[in-house]
Amino acid sequence: MFNKLQISNFEIENRSVRAATATGNCDKLTGIPDQKFYDIYESLSRGHVGLVIFEHAFVSLRGKADHNQLGIHDDSMTQYHAKVNQIMRAVNDKIRTCCQLAHAGAACSVENKINLNTASVQELDEVVQQYKNAAIRAKSAGYDCIQIHASNPFLLGQSISPQLNSRSDSYNAQDFKLFRQVLDSVSGILPIGVKIQCDGLDAENTTVLFKLLKEFKFHFVEITGSNQIAPVRTKVDLNGDQYYNQKVIMKLKQMHLDQPIIVTGGFQTVEGANIALNDGADMVGFSRKFLRNDKFLIDGDKLECKKCNQCFKNLFDYKESCCVSRQAKII
Template sequence: MKTKLFEPFQLGSVTLKNRIVMAPMDMFCVEKEDGFVTDFHVHHYAARAMGQVGMIIVEATAVTPIGRISLNDLGVWSDDYIEGLTRIAKAIKDNGSVAAIQLNHAGRKSTVKEDIIAPSAVPFDENSKVPAEMTVEQIKETIQAFQDAAVRVKKAGFDVIQLHGAHGYLISQFLSPLANKREDEYGGTLENRFRFLRESIEAVKVVWNGPLMVRVSATDYLPEGATIEDHIQYAKWMKELGVDLVDVSSGGVALAKIDVFPGYQVPLSEQIKHGANVPTGTVGFITNGTQAEEILQKDQADLICLGRELLRDPYWAYRAALELGEEIEAPYQYKRGWVYPKKR
């Protein structure tokens, strides 16, 4: 059987050898709270590349020190980070995968010791720090930080950039009426709430001509929050701006009850894919090859992003190939001992 899961995918100028993507997952493990890449990061991502994942999205990497989710996040706020990030990009590419990286600012969800900033002075919950409302100057500086980060990850050799617009971090805070109470041109209407992301995309594209993805939370799961309809419009605008793929997640802007079950976010991906006519990735409780293949065959997404299942099994792609009766390449160093799964 020729499956879609093992068909190549063209992401802008870059070809993925299959539709299997490692979702960004913060390992919260820098050693000295300094944002630097460790040996662990290099081995961790190389293992998934050897496991024949088509594209690896390196975890949320902070564009400014107060943009860190935690003190243990990777950083990219100065040129000092290029060397370590180069090690990760090289390890991924040397092992045949496409190297993507997620650029993030945590906004009001940052847990650093310093004062934090957000679109409005509204804390995430009663236990969270109250952020300072960003001045327009701070907005411009933060957009500049995303642009500077793009320059650095380009120097580090990454093939693809993902902007983190999901899970209630800064971009997502601007997009959601629950966190964005601004009365200036960055808040209020849908167009105004999109402005921070629009300007960030435009700024990145000045220095970056490779593929660009944005991860979004396509619903806040609350009546007053951002809805899937809002996100279909956001996705249309992103497409106009030259975003190559929208990676569709959900939730995280505010506490809400979410019913989680296998593939629970797939319908959100499907609605954005067809509503905005843009390629999408889907993520969330996808654990086996048959499930992944069904999503692709039903045209509900273009890419299958796996999080925890790839933590459990870096060689998930081999397992999925066996399950689907597909042929899969091995690292050339394995070739002498390699028999295609279906011939076993």
């Protein structure tokens, strides 16, 4: 876990990743972060995590998923992203940061949402341009890389899903057209990662994942299990670890890919993460665990995440996603 890793043009101090985790600490109309947001990321920086993937940031107001979601939809937002990067680097100049770009498509909370199945070509062209603009802002704000959020049911997740994409034109599920256009538009701005959700080897998204990895070359790929559905337990629990995507990692290893893989989903401990690293993953992502204890990599870690998912449910009640078991304030 504590070995370095080179991704594209930057080095990461160790193999731990704070997987994207919406904090619910942004203004509900503008997406501008509040003070708590900065405090959370500053605190995370003190915990020796290698790569912090920021919570999903909407690339346009029509792509806004949650009430209190972070925005990167406008040039005026760059200053807030720059500020949080500066705060984090002042604490730990080796920390690496990733801006997650998202368009929630039909899953948006706004009225004029875009459903891939009925969207006009012009609307989709606008989305492609919005991703490009957001990536340029991410670069000026000082992030090391971007991550394209392509999990279901967001717009790009929908576009690559045979179940959710019912278009029969060139934007059909098999040809990955929108996905390809978005990748082309952000290419060369910052190193690019992609996040795909796949729960178990036979799931639809896993098939899509293998096809995507054959057709595209990313700087890194994150595969995750859902925090909402029953996990596919493939490894005996170890101090509460449930390694949701072990079968996928084993299969990916056989594909001999040369792009780094982050596996996320169910991990609680360094020991559990080491199992995934030994299986061939390059990095291990933790989301709920960091909400429970953002110093678990360095403090002897006695705090267990109960996986109650109240953190996630809070977001839907327009509250912060903080852990209900976490007694302490941000330290």
